[in-house]
Amino acid sequence: MKNSPETFFVRTYGCQMNELDTEIMVGQLEKRGLKRVYDEDTADLLMFNTCSIRDLAERKVMGKIGKIGVHRKRRSLIGVTGCMAMAKKDSLFKKLPHIDFVLGTNNITDLNTVLDEVIESGNQVIRTDSQFEENLDYLVAKRDDKVKAYVSIIRGCDKFCTYCVVPYTRGQEVSRPPEDIEEEVRRLAAEGYREITLLGQNVNSYGKDQPQWNCLFHDLLYRLDKIEGIDRVRFMTSHPIDITRELMVAIAELPSACEMVHFPIQAGSSRVLKKMHRIYTKELYLEKVAMLKEIVPNVALGTDIIVGFPTETEEEFQETIDVFKEIRYSLAFLFAYSARKGTPANRWKDDVPEEVKNERLHRLMAVYDEICSQDRQEMLGSEVEVLVERLNKQGQLKGRTRCWKNVIFDGDESMIGTMQNVKLHSFNHQTLVGSIHEPSQLLTAR
Ligand code: SF4
Known part of the structure; x- marks a missing residue:
């Protein structure tokens, strides 16, 4: 038997999907009567919602939890949740014998049951089902942000990039019923949220696993656009193979759909893409981009890129640079390859030396920085619509454009949650600086 916790601390690692899972778990714990605290030393329950996507992310969290076991005098309950829980399962109990439970990504509904079991039995408990439980209560999510919110529309992935x-950690694709999504978005609108980001490992697959719903991803966007009060709808991530003309038309037509598509190419060489099992060639990718730019001329594109994938040559890496320069991505997440246990690529020789990977990464980052800086320079003097999100540390208002550009400007705190027309006059690295163009007018986007 263990003491029932009264307070909890949670730390999230990794992607937006993990952030949303944390919000749902926080909601469940608060519903149970626990109070969230932000100082881990005073919490009765510590939870680590982990990420497995990179080796470094795993090592960081293992080190962090390991230290707690050695140094912490106060005995708290400790839970490991998220992708690392799925990847490492009960081996975590061997490596971190002081943890009390392991909860996989498909079991977050079970958090309170697992906690009860730990308290009553005093034993370590694990739940890591390979299938997602469809009875997850998304509406319980407790969000810190009051302006924009994540909404899950599909979980899992069937693509198996190598x-x-x-x-393996999130299982196969399971779409969420469109009526449930509409209900959540209506509630968010009623609570004053102005922007939602639809989340899925591959949002473009939405609805394909449930043909009887007659609601593919572009249909869902049309349905959500009808909800009053939500001015901006974003989505991520899009697998290039699944983006359709219908989706591109929806982005062009719908006032709420933001003209920003995260469209990860991963590598610029068709041979490397084949080895990655990305199921498109560079040529097909570029065709899709050309079609997208024709249908949505002002679209901004984001990407993820891995450099130094096994067998990648210097010439093939140069193709990545060339594609990057051609597309001029406005948002990029760039990584040096690191092998992940349990993946097909882990069986191959990691034959690009670390110093070569790092050198390629720095070259690509330099290209990205230059493009960002040229784009921001070109934007100076123009007016952009900014959804005001919060005050920054200097007391200025901070928000984003429809294409995800950060903008800061002077203004009153009461403007948080409103749309403002901002004239840009300078920039500071990735952040644009401007001033309100029509201070007396609080613009609404629609
Ligand atoms: S990288 Fe590939 S396998 Fe991984 S989530 Fe994206 S599409 Fe799925």
Whole structure:
């Protein structure tokens, strides 16, 4: 038997999907009567919602939890949740004998049951089902942000890229019923949220596993656009193979759909893409981008890129640089390859030396920085619509454009949650600086 916790601390690692899972778990614990605290030393329950996508992310969290076992005088309950829980399962109890429970990504509904079991039995408890439980109560999510919110629309991934653990840690694709999504978005609108981001490992697959719903991803966007009060709808991530003309038309037509598509190419060489099992060639990818730019001329594109994938040559890496320069991505997450246990690529020789990977990464980052800086320079003097999110540390208002550009400007705190027309006059690295163009007018986007 263990003491029932009264307070909890939670730390989230990794992607937006993990952030949303944390919000749902926080909601469940608060419903149970626990109080969230932000100082881990005073919490009765510590939870680590982990990420497995990179080796470094795993090592960081293992080190962090390991230290707690050695140094912490106060005995708290400790739970490990998220992708690392799925990837490592009960081996975590061997490596971190002081933890009390391991909860996989498909079992977050079971958090309170697992906690009860730990308290009553005093034993370590694990739940890591390979299938997602469809009875997850998304509406319980407790969000800190009051302006924009994540909304899950599909979980899991069926693509099996050779370097990626997600299909093993999050299971196969399961779409969420459109009526449930509409209900959540209506509630968010009623609570004053102005922007939602639809989340899924591959949002473009939405609805394909449930043909009887007659609601593919572009249909869902049309349905959500009808909800009053939500001015901006974003989505991520899009697998290039699944983006359709219908989706592109929806982005062009719908006032709420933001003209920003995260469209990860991963590598610029068709041979490397084949080895990654990305199921498109560079040529097909570029065709899709051309079609997207024709249908949505002002679209901004984001990407993820892995450099130094096994067998990648210098010439093939140069193709990545060339594609990057051609597309001029406005948002990029760039990584040096690291092998992940349990993936097909882990069986191959990691034959690009670390110093070569790092050198390629720095070259690509330099290209990205230059493009960002040129784009921001070109934007100076223009007016952009900014959804005001919060005050920054300097007391200025901070928000984003429809294409995810950060903007800061002077204004009153009461403007948080409103749309403002901002004239840009300078920039500071990735952040644009401007001033309100029509101070007396609080613009609404629609
Ligand atoms: S599409 Fe590929 S990289 Fe993305 S989650 Fe699925 S397997 Fe991983």
